[in-house]
Amino acid sequence: xxxxxxxxxxxxxxxxxxxxxxxxxxxxxxxxxxxxxxxxxxxxxxxxxxxxxxxxxxxxxxxxxxxxxxxxxxxxxxxxxxxxxxxxxxxxxxxxxxxxxxxxxxxxxxxxxxxxxxxxxxxxxxxxxxxxxxxxxxxxxxxxxxxxxxxxxxxxxxxxxxxxxxxxxxxxxxxxxxxxxxxxxxxxxxxxxxxxxxxxxxxxxxxxxxxxxxxxxxxxxxxxxxxxxxxxxxxxxxxxxxxxxxxxxxxxxxxxxxxxxxxxxxxxxxxxxxxxxxxxxxxxxxxxxxxxxxxxxxxxxxxxxxxxxxxxxxxxxxxxxxxxxxxxxxxxxxxxxxxxxxxxxxxxxxxxxxxxxxxxxxxxxxxxxxxxxxxxxxxxxxxxxxxxxxxxxxxxxxx
Amino acid sequence: xxxxxxxxxxxxxxxxxxxxxxxxxxxxxxxxxxxxxxxxxxxxxxxxxxxxxxxxxxxxxxxxxxxxxxxxxxxxxxxxxxxxxxxxxxxxxxxxxxxxxxxxxxxxxxxxxxxxxxxxxxxxxxxxxxxxxxxxxxxxxxxxxxxxxxxxxxxxxxxxxxxxxxxxxxxxxxxxxxxxxxxxxxxxxxxxxxxxxxxxxxxxxxxxxxxxxxxxxxxxxxxxxxxxxxxxxxxxxxxxxxxxxxxxxxxxxxxxxxxxxxxxxxxxxxxxxxxxxxxxxxxxxxxxxxxxxxxxxxxxxxxxxxxxxxxxxxxxxxxxxxxxxxx
Numbered sequence: 001x002x003x004x005x006x007x008x009x010x011x012x013x014x015x016x017x018x019x020x021x022x023x024x025x026x027x028x029x030x031x032x033x034x035x036x037x038x039x040x041x042x043x044x045x046x047x048x049x050x051x052x053x054x055x056x057x058x059x060x061x062x063x064x065x066x067x068x069x070x071x072x073x074x075x076x077x078x079x080x081x082x083x084x085x086x087x088x089x090x091x092x093x094x095x096x097x098x099x100x101x102x103x104x105x106x107x108x109x110x111x112x113x114x115x116x117x118x119x120x121x122x123x124x125x126x127x128x129x130x131x132x133x134x135x136x137x138x139x140x141x142x143x144x145x146x147x148x149x150x151x152x153x154x155x156x157x158x159x160x161x162x163x164x165x166x167x168x169x170x171x172x173x174x175x176x177x178x179x180x181x182x183x184x185x186x187x188x189x190x191x192x193x194x195x196x197x198x199x200x201x202x203x204x205x206x207x208x209x210x211x212x213x214x215x216x217x218x219x220x221x222x223x224x225x226x227x228x229x230x231x232x233x234x235x236x237x238x239x240x241x242x243x244x245x246x247x248x249x250x251x252x253x254x255x256x257x258x259x260x261x262x263x264x265x266x267x268x269x270x271x272x273x274x275x276x277x278x279x280x281x282x283x284x285x286x287x288x289x290x291x292x293x294x295x296x297x298x299x300x301x302x303x304x305x306x307x308x309x310x311x312x313x314x315x316x317x318x319x320x321x322x323x324x325x326x327x328x329x330x331x332x333x334x335x336x337x338x339x340x341x342x343x344x345x346x347x348x349x350x351x352x353x354x355x356x357x358x359x360x361x362x363x364x365x366x367x368x369x370x371x372x373x374x375x376x377x378x379x380x381x382x383x384x385x386x387x388x389x390x391x392x393x394x395x396x397x398x399x
Numbered sequence: 400x401x402x403x404x405x406x407x408x409x410x411x412x413x414x415x416x417x418x419x420x421x422x423x424x425x426x427x428x429x430x431x432x433x434x435x436x437x438x439x440x441x442x443x444x445x446x447x448x449x450x451x452x453x454x455x456x457x458x459x460x461x462x463x464x465x466x467x468x469x470x471x472x473x474x475x476x477x478x479x480x481x482x483x484x485x486x487x488x489x490x491x492x493x494x495x496x497x498x499x500x501x502x503x504x505x506x507x508x509x510x511x512x513x514x515x516x517x518x519x520x521x522x523x524x525x526x527x528x529x530x531x532x533x534x535x536x537x538x539x540x541x542x543x544x545x546x547x548x549x550x551x552x553x554x555x556x557x558x559x560x561x562x563x564x565x566x567x568x569x570x571x572x573x574x575x576x577x578x579x580x581x582x583x584x585x586x587x588x589x590x591x592x593x594x595x596x597x598x599x600x601x602x603x604x605x606x607x608x609x610x611x612x613x614x615x616x617x618x619x620x621x622x623x624x625x626x627x628x629x630x631x632x633x634x635x636x637x638x639x640x641x642x643x644x645x646x647x648x649x650x651x652x653x654x655x656x657x658x659x660x661x662x663x664x665x666x667x668x669x670x671x672x673x674x675x676x677x678x679x680x681x682x683x684x685x686x687x688x689x690x691x692x693x694x695x696x697x698x699x700x701x702x703x704x705x706x707x708x709x710x711x712x713x714x715x716x717x718x719x720x721x722x723x724x725x726x
Binding site: 151 | 654681682683685686
C-alpha cells in the first residue's frame with residue numbers, strides 16, 4: 001500500500017487544484033495510467049500513477065486545492081487485494097469495509113487538518129474587502145481568529161501603512177492579474193534562472209536552403225496530411241546534435257551536472273489566451289522524423305486544449321524556443337531551471353550568403369544557444385551549434 | 400403657508416382640493432358617504448359634493464374596484480377607498496388582472512388612471528382580519544404604483560400625485576397615523592412618486608422604513624445617537640417603484656443596514672430591498688443586513704401579544720446595535 005502524492009509539475013509549483021478523478025475507489029490502475037486531472041497555473045494537466053495497484057481510497061475531493069506532496073489517494077499493492085476484489089466481485093461488501101477501516105486508522109490527521117483550514121478562513125466584510133482592494137492592504141496580516149475583518153480594521157491598517165508605492169502597485173496590477181497564475185509561475189522561474197544561472201550565449205547563421213529543398217522534395221511525394229513542416233526537421237536536428245553533445249541535455253542540481261540519457265526537449269508553445277508552456281516532446285531521441293512531426297502536432301493540440309500529462313510537464317531536459325513565425329531573427333533564451341541550456345531558433349529569411357567566391361541569396365536561420373556556464377563552456381555549445389549546422393546541411397541524415 | 404393639521408384632515412383636504420379642481424374626480428367605497436368613511440376621512444364631503452361624487456358602495460370590493468377601473472378607462476379620475484388592506488384581497492383580481500395589466504394588454508392604448516386608497520397597519524387591537532400590513536405584498540404587482548405616506552405633508556401631496564399619474568396607484572394610509580399631527584405646506588412642490596427621503600442624515604447605519612415605522616425609527620435613532628451611533632433614517636415613501644438610488648447612496652455612506660417593515664419577514668418588501676442591496680451594493684456592506692418585522696403570526700388581539708408581535712422602538716434599537724457590533 002502506498003500513497004499517491006500530488007506531484008510537482010514544475011520547479012515553481014507549490015499547489016494545484018485536483019479537478020477530476022478519472023478513477024474511482026476499487027479501480028485497478030497500472031503504471032503510467034492517467035488517473036486524475038489537476039489544474040496548475042499552467043493549465044489542466046493529466047497526472048499518472050507510478051505503480052500498479054488498486055485505488056483503495058481517494059483522499060481528496062474534486063476541485064480542492066492540494067499542496068505538492070500531499071497524499072491524494074491510497075494505492076493498494078497489486079498482490080493480494082486484486083484477487084480479493086475479483087474473487088468477491090459478487091459480494092464485495094466485506095472488502096470495502098475492510099479497506100475503509102484501514103483508512104480510518106491510517107488517515108486520522110486528514111479530516112482534522114481540513115477542519116482547521118475551514119475554521120481558519122478569514123471572514124471579511126464586503127466593504128472591507130473592497131477597501132482593501134483599493135488601498136492594497138494585505139489581508140494575510142489579519143488573524144482569522146480575531147473575528148470579522150471590517151472596514152474599520154482595514155482603515156486602521158492602511159493609515160499605519162499609507163505608502164504611495166502600494167497604491168501605485170494596486171493600480172498597475174489590474175492588467176497583469178488576469179493571468180497572474182501563469183505569469184507568476186513564469187516570473188518565479190525566470191527570476192530564479194537569471195539570479196542563479198550564469199548564462200553564456202552563442203549564435204550562428206545556418207544556411208537552410210539544403211534542408212528546405214530536401215523537405216520540399218520529400219513532401220512532394222506525400223499527401224498533405226503526411227507532410228513534414230520545417231519545425232520538425234529543426235527539432236530533429238537539435239535532438240541528433242544533442243546525442244553527440246549530451247552535456248547540454250540534462251540538469252544542474254545540487255551543484256552537480258547531471259546528464260540525461262533520454263532526450264525530452266521542451267517545446268515552447270504560446271497559448272492563444274496568452275502565456276507560454278514548454279511541454280516535453282518525450283523520447284524525441286528515439287523518434288523518426290515522422291514520429292517527431294506527429295508527436296509535435298499532438299503536443300501542440302493538447303497544450304492549447306489544456307490536456308497535458310504530468311510527465312510532459314516535468315521531464316524536459318532542454319528547451320527549444322522558436323520565434324521564427326514572428327519574424328524574429330535571433331532568440332537569446334533564458335534557461336528554465338534546472339535545465340542546462342535553451343536553443344533559440346529565429347526566422348528563416350532570405351539573406352545574402354557567400355558560397356566560395358560567389359555571393360548569393362539563401363534561406364538563412366539564426367540558431368542560438370544559451371548555456372549554463374556552471375555545467376558547460378562555450379566550447380561545448382559551439383560544438384553543438386556546429387553539429388546542428390552539419391545536420392541541416394545534410395538533411396538526409398535527419399531521417 | 401404653514402399650518403398644523405392631522406393626517407386625516409390632510410387626506411381629506413387633498414381629496415377636497417382634487418374634487419374642486421377637477422370634476423372628473425369622485426370618491427367611492429364602503430361607508431364613505433353617509434358615515435363619513437370608517438376612519439372619518441371623507442366626513443363632510445357628501446354634503447359638499449353630493450351623492451354623484453361621493454358614492455357609498457355595497458360590500459363588494461371586487462365590484463366597486465372594477466367599476467373604478469371602468470370609470471378610469473372612460474376618462475374619469477376615481478378614488479376608490481378600501482376599508483382595510485385585508486379586504487383588498489377580494490379585489491386582487493381586479494387590481495392585478497385589470498388595473499395592473501390593461502395598459503400592457505392594450506398595447507399601450509388604455510391607461511387606468513385609478514387611485515385606490517386603503518387603510519393599513521398593525522396595532523390597536525383590531526384582530527387578525529383588520530390589522531395587517533400587506534402593502535409590501537401588493538408591491539409585488541406589476542403595473543401599479545404603491546405609495547405609503549407617513550407624514551401629514553405626504554398624506555396631502557400623495558393624493559394629488561396619485562391622481563395625476565396615468566396609471567393605477569395604491570395609496571396605503573396607516574390607520575394609526577390618522578390622528579397624528581404635522582405641519583402642512585399646501586403651496587410646496589410635492590416630492591415625486593418613486594423618491595425616498597432622508598429624514599435624518601447619519602453616518603453609521605442606515606435605517607430603511609416607511610409609513611408609521613418612520614416615527615419609531617426616528618425615535619430609535621435619537622436613542623442610538625445618545626449611545627454614539629449616528630443612524631440615517633430613510634422614508635422609502637414609495638414601495639413600487641423603490642428608490643434604489645437613494646438606498647444605495649446611503650448604504651455606500653454607512654455600510655450598514657437595518658430595514659424596518661410592518662409586514663411579515665418571509666417574502667416581504669424588506670426581503671426585496673435586501674436583495675437589491677445585495678445586487679447593487681454588496682461591496683459596500685460592512686455587516687450582514689438586518690430586519691425588524693412583524694412576527695410571523697396572524698396579528699393577535701390581546702394587547703400584550705399584539706405589542707410583542709409588532710415593530711417597537713426598542714426592537715429597532717436592539718437590532719441596530721447588533722448590526723453595529725457585528726463581528
